[in-house]
Amino acid sequence: MKLVCKDIKKSFKDSNGIMKQVIGGISFELAPGNLIMLKGHSGSGKSTLMNILSGLMLPEKGTVYAGEQCITTLSEVKRDRFRLNNIGYVFQTFNLLSQLTILENVMLPSLLGTGLIRGHDEVKAREILDSLGLAEQTWKYPYQLSVGQRQRVAIARVLLLEPPFILADEPTASLDADSANVVRKAILGLMDKGAGVILASHDQIFSDITADQTINLEGASHA
Amino acid sequence: MRKKLFLLTIAWRYMSRRRAATIITVAAIAVSLLFLSVVSAINFSLKKNAAERSVRYPLVIGPAESSGIQIVMNSIFHIDKPSGLIPFAVFEKVLKDHRTLNAYPLAIADSVEGTPIIGTNEEYIQSFHVQPVEGVVDLSHTEDAVLGSEAAIRTGFHIGDKFKGSHGMEGDEDAHEHAEVTYVVRAILAPVGGPEDGGIYISYKTVWAIHKDGDHDEHEEHGPEKHKHDHLEITEGKLTSVLVKTRNPAFSGQIEREYSDNSVQAVDSGRVVRKMASYLNKAEILIELFNTVSLIVVTMMIFVTIIMSLNERRHELALMRSLGIGRIKISLIIMIEALILTLAGAFAGVIISHITLWFFNPYIHNLLGISINPFMITGMEQNGILITLIAGQLLAWASMLWVYRMNLVEEIAN
Numbered sequence: 001m002k003l004v005c006k007d008i009k010k011s012f013k014d015s016n017g018i019m020k021q022v023i024g025g026i027s028f029e030l031a032p033g034n035l036i037m038l039k040g041h042s043g044s045g046k047s048t049l050m051n052i053l054s055g056l057m058l059p060e061k062g063t064v065y066a067g068e069q070c071i072t073t074l075s076e077v078k079r080d081r082f083r084l085n086n087i088g089y090v091f092q093t094f095n096l097l098s099q100l101t102i103l104e105n106v107m108l109p110s111l112l113g114t115g116l117i118r119g120h121d122e123v124k125a126r127e128i129l130d131s132l133g134l135a136e137q138t139w140k141y142p143y144q145l146s147v148g149q150r151q152r153v154a155i156a157r158v159l160l161l162e163p164p165f166i167l168a169d170e171p172t173a174s175l176d177a178d179s180a181n182v183v184r185k186a187i188l189g190l191m192d193k194g195a196g197v198i199l200a201s202h203d204q205i206f207s208d209i210t211a212d213q214t215i216n217l218e219g220a221s222h223a
Numbered sequence: 224m225r226k227k228l229f230l231l232t233i234a235w236r237y238m239s240r241r242r243a244a245t246i247i248t249v250a251a252i253a254v255s256l257l258f259l260s261v262v263s264a265i266n267f268s269l270k271k272n273a274a275e276r277s278v279r280y281p282l283v284i285g286p287a288e289s290s291g292i293q294i295v296m297n298s299i300f301h302i303d304k305p306s307g308l309i310p311f312a313v314f315e316k317v318l319k320d321h322r323t324l325n326a327y328p329l330a331i332a333d334s335v336e337g338t339p340i341i342g343t344n345e346e347y348i349q350s351f352h353v354q355p356v357e358g359v360v361d362l363s364h365t366e367d368a369v370l371g372s373e374a375a376i377r378t379g380f381h382i383g384d385k386f387k388g389s390h391g392m393e394g395d396e397d398a399h400e401h402a403e404v405t406y407v408v409r410a411i412l413a414p415v416g417g418p419e420d421g422g423i424y425i426s427y428k429t430v431w432a433i434h435k436d437g438d439h440d441e442h443e444e445h446g447p448e449k450h451k452h453d454h455l456e457i458t459e460g461k462l463t464s465v466l467v468k469t470r471n472p473a474f475s476g477q478i479e480r481e482y483s484d485n486s487v488q489a490v491d492s493g494r495v496v497r498k499m500a501s502y503l504n505k506a507e508i509l510i511e512l513f514n515t516v517s518l519i520v521v522t523m524m525i526f527v528t529i530i531m532s533l534n535e536r537r538h539e540l541a542l543m544r545s546l547g548i549g550r551i552k553i554s555l556i557i558m559i560e561a562l563i564l565t566l567a568g569a570f571a572g573v574i575i576s577h578i579t580l581w582f583f584n585p586y587i588h589n590l591l592g593i594s595i596n597p598f599m600i601t602g603m604e605q606n607g608i609l610i611t612l613i614a615g616q617l618l619a620w621a622s623m624l625w626v627y628r629m630n631l632v633e634e635i636a637n
Contacts, residue, residue, distance in 0.1 A: 056545055077549060084547025095542045099236035104229070111229045112548045157546075 001067040001086075001164050003030040003053065003196055008062035010048055022048050023059070028213060030196040032164065035209065038200040040217030046200040049217070050167045053198065054087045055079030066165070084109055088158035088195070090183075092170040094150040096142040102129065103138040106156045121160065128156045132182055148179025155186045166190055166197040172205055180205050230552070234559040241532055245564065248528045252568025253575055255517040256607050260576030262510050263603035264595050265587060270500060272417050272593045276300070277493040279350065280327075281475045282467035284313055284482055284489045291490040292499070298329055298464040299492060300418045301339050302591070305331055305463035308455060309487045314465045317482065322474035325350065327466040330430040332455045333388040338374045340388045341422045342430030342457070347466070351415045358382045358410030362426040368406040373420035373588050375411045384408045388423075388433075404433055414594065421588050431459040518607065521568075522614040529561055529622045540626060541634030554623040558616060565615030569608045573600070 010023040022045040030036055038046045051057040053064055055071050056079075064071045066086055071079060083089075096105045104111070106125045129138055132152040142150055151171065158166060168187060172180040184205050191197050199206065238245045276299045285294035286307025296302045311328070318326040327350060330342030348360050348369055360369050370380060380386060385405050406425065414420055434456050457463065467489070469475050475491055482489040533540070543553055580587075581597035588594050 054545070080544065080547050080549045082547075083545070087547070089545060095545070097233075097539050097542065099233065099240060099539075104232075108543070109546050109548065112543070112552050 001032065002065075003165055004063075004065040005029075005053070006063050006065075008049070008052060008059045008064070010045070010052065010057070010059050023052075023217070025062070026215065026217075027062075028215060030165065030198060031212070032194045032196055033191055034196050034212040035191060036196075036198045037206075037211035037214045038198060038217060039214055040200075044217040046217055047169055050089075050169055050198065050200065053165075054089060054167055055083050086163050086165055088161055088163040088166045088190070090151075090154055090158055090166065090168040090171040090187075092173045094142070094147075094154045096150060096153055098142055101139050101141060102134060102145070102153050105142065105153055106160055109157065109161055125156070125160050128159045129153075132156055132186070146179075148175050148182075151175055151179055152182055155183055159186060159190070162190070162193065162195070164195055166195050166199075168197065168199045168201070170201055170203075171199075172201060172203045177205075230555055230559055234556050234563060237532060237536065237556075238560055238563060241528075241535070244528050244531060248524050248564055249568045249571060251521050251524050252565060252611055253571035255514075255521045256569060256572025256604070256611065257576040257579060258517060259514045259607040260573065260601070260604045261579055262514070263601040263607075264576075264580055264597075264599060265591070265593075266503065266507060266510070267599075267601045267603075268593045268595045269503065269591060272300075273496040273499060276417065277496040279468065280466040280492055281469060281472065282478055282489050283464055283492050284317065284467060284487055285309060285464040287484070287486050287488045289488075291488070291495050294464055294488070294490050295492050295495040297331065298466060300591075300593075301331070301341065301422055302418070305455060308457060308461040308463060309465070311460045311462055313482070313487055314462055317465060317467055317478070320478070322469055322471070322478060324468045324470045326468070328427050328462050329464045329466065330427040330457045330461070331463045332430065332434070332457050333390055335386055335388050335423060336378050338377055338421060338423055340368075340430075341424050342427035342462075343424055344427065348412070348424055350468075351412065351419050353413040353415050355410035356413045358408070360410045360412075362409075362424065362429075365404055365426070365429045365432055366407045367409045367425065367429075369410045369412065369424040370408055371412050371420040371422045371424070372414040373585060373594060374423050375408075377421070377585055378423075380408050380411075382408055382411065390433075404429060416594050416596065418588075418593060420594050427462065430457050431461075434458050514603075514607070518610055518614070521611065522618065525561065525564060525615050526618045526621070528564065529557065529618055530625075532560065533557065533622055533625060537629070537634050541629060544629065550623075550627055553626050554619075557622055557626070558619040561615040561619035561622075562612075565612050569611055573604070573608070576604075 006027050008023055008026045009021065011019045011021040014020045026049065028036060038049065040046055048057065052059050055074065058072055062072070066082065069082070071082055074082060097108065100108065103122070103125060106129060107121060110121045126135070126138065129135055132155065134149060134152055134156065137145060137149065142153070145153070166187060171183050171187070175183065180203065187197055187199070188209070280299055283294050283298045285298065285305070286309050288307045289305070293303060293306060297305045314326060314328045317323050325346060327347035328343055331339055333340040345360055345362050355369070356372070361367055362369065370378070378386070385407050387405055435458065455463065467478065469478060479489040479491055540553055544550070577597050580595055584595055584597055
């Protein structure tokens, strides 16, 4: 399944109430197992683009297709379901639920999602956590883990779902070298399994990877 | 991990995090229901008891100088003390009257440990329609005493126990012990569920025997002025009142008119009870108003608790949405929280209120002359529980609108 973006445009009002275009007509295709690198300074629209691709936000203009399905015309409920089944989001800030244990955080989408419950989810979740060096942390809470461990938990959540598309927004920022390597390895592993990855990162740890396409968002915004 | 239980787990974890607010809200619901339950149980029992007694003893003949309410309260509910005497001949006359089904003499002037000692006959005890749980009802001897169930609990007396009565009722400053007679407990009655449970029954002839001198030698040293007691001296041939059951309700009016003169008056107990009920109804409006206000306050507390809880985890709720978890699932978590809050509050309220009723039942009996079934759930209490649960769910629905309007991207960015 391909992710196809056509002429995506998005504007926001700035603090003075003036509309500012953040993304101005971007088009690309993400094929299975491919990597697209997003380049651009802070505020250039990388996160906005990812939000549009995941269905969290709608563009003013343009379309996003996942296979035959047009995401941008779906209802919010259907976009939620699309995101749950197709998108693995890795945030810079991990975004774990503070009141849930590590195992519960990893299993959250499959436990609360629709049509995703699988008999071996818990066994698989434990195996993934074990492979990421978190076997002893399953019943701990996020605040009891280091920053690096928390990002590994976020990666484990994505690995459990094995979605066709991964959106990684500065996934290794503020991580130690070991944790960053674990995250890098996990993303590459998902690509090997056929996931298409869109990565926004300033980290040199990804510099040796050749992207299938690089989209430079610098200058894509217009006042 | 089960999918449905997981929603409950999440709801419980968030409530646990806000432990203080959760406990305060649950306590507020419980206190509100406690008040509602206690007041409605007392109100219900008061009306039920009053209505039943006015049917059982439709007429009361008492002294002319007393008020109708005082005669009924004292004779039927054993509250307060009698303030005058009537001739025993009135009892004999009304008993022989062809319109009378039965009549019961009452001579109430003494007490023991605050429990009234009622001089009467065995027929009056039989009119309660209960059997003794222990012993045999027999008032043929001077020392014989039969205890109501509540009176037995309050005094702690058992079959065969001996005790002396005090001249005067509870609260009389100059009440003093009768040395003349030592009573022996012959029987303890099964609960009637009314004022009868709180009495100790002896023969009216015993009352005459105790008071035969009209006063007490043991108090001579106080001087003559001290003999102007608050309490009555029920000498031979006197009673405090007579309860009358007529063969036909139509006879009540006739007897009421015929037996009222300068010294005695017959009182229609139903009329007095209806008058009391009308006072109670006025009080009931105030009580219901108070209950409504307290339910509104509690509802607001539930709302504030839910809103505060939602506000504290805007980011986490947005995160759940970003992971693809639908708004309905998130709303379900909020509804479960509201349900746990209200159910816990209602459950605590019901338990505490019924324990309170059970604990204070003897005091309520003393004060109002009624026994309350502490485990009875009144209609008002049921409504209160229902309103609280529905309000909790409605507020959860209202809170869910907030989730529906949540700006995901903004929340995640924060």
